[in-house]
Amino acid sequence: MRHLLLRTWETTAGTVSADAFSVAELERLRLAAVDSDRIERPRFCAQDAALLADGLHYETRIAERGELATRESHPHDFFNALVWLRHPRLKRALNARQVADIARVGPKQRTRGQCALTHFDEAGAIVWLAGTDLLPAWDAHDWSTLFGAQRAGWGRSIAVTVFGHALVEHVWNGHDLPVAKALAVRVDARAFAALDVEAGSMVARWPDAEARVAAAIAAGELLADPQELRPLPLAGIPGWHVDGAQPAFLREAPCFRPLRPGRRYPAPYAP
Structure with missing residues (x-):
């Protein structure tokens, strides 16, 4: 059986395969997404010598030309494309900050903010908190409480x-x-309670709430430093791992x- 995380992305990917796709297929998905929500995404462009001849930084090319260099049939670039399709406001905010x-510092240096942005871009998650009852256990890395004694709170x-x-x-x-680098957000x-929370306590997308988080990122209120991000071992969440409820695990x-x-x-972000 496919992992539940991958199943949540199948609706965005459609029939396009992670290791056998063309840029043209991604472009069709992009155009459909823009037609659906009227939010622009950068064009997926094959990363070849002709594209790279402009000498632009990867991030600068997105911002100035609206072109996202993409390696065909490359899984890493495939999942990056899917995130652009599903979470365009967040990706735009990261790009603007980068x-x-x-x-400000040139392409060969990296600020603390850039490190935080990259960590979130590559391994990030947003954890939506409707209360603070689970936060002390998470902050203390008390995994037996977070995923054991308080297991029923996940999804609620x-x-x-x-x-x-x-x-x-x-x-x-x-x-x-997998261990996510998570932003904690109070909601x-x-x-x-009105959310469609899926298996594994996942919310595939929450456009209204994400827009507020994206605005805070763009303004530099979030992801100014990697230390803002909390590690979250996803295997402990109900449904993520066959042994997830076992104390020894x-x-x-x-x-x-x-x-x-x-x-x-830091305290969770409260938009």
């Missing part, structure tokens, strides 16, 4: 939107202990790392 910092007061394309690729490659309990699996001495997390 381009601003490239202009806490849910996750997986955003990072490398994280999805990791699962596609058969790795079943209204009534709005949360939560103690011993390598994804469940203890809290590093002195590590502190």
Whole structure:
């Protein structure tokens, strides 16, 4: 059976395959997405010598030319394309910040903000919190409480939107202990209750809430430093792993790392 994370992306991918796709197929998906929500995405363009001859940085090309360099039949680029299709506002915000910092420090240096943006882009998730009851356990890396004693809270007061394309690729490659770099976001309990929370406590997309998060990223209020991101071992969430409810698994699996001495997390973002 395909992993539930991959099943949530099948509606976006349609019949296009991660390891055997053409840029033309992605373009058809892009045009359909724009027609559906009227939000522009950069054009998918084959990454070849002719495209790269402009000498532009990857991020700058997106911002200035609206062109996304894409390697055909390359899974990493495929899942990046799917994220652009599903979460265009968030991707635009990341791109705008990257381009601003490239202009400020040059293409060969990286700011703390750029590191945070890249971590979120590659392995990020948004964890929607309709309350604070699970937060102390998460902040303490008390995985036995977060995924054991308080397991029933998943899907009821806490849910996750997986955003990072490398994280999805990791699962596609058969790795079943993924760890997301997560933004914690407080949301209204009534709005949360109205969500369509899928298996594994996943929210595929939440456009209204994502727009507020994207605005905060674009303004530099979020992802100014990698230390804002909390590790979240997804294998503990109900439905993610066959052993996810076993106490020994939560103690011993390598994804469940203890809290590093002195590590502190910021309060969840409250839009």
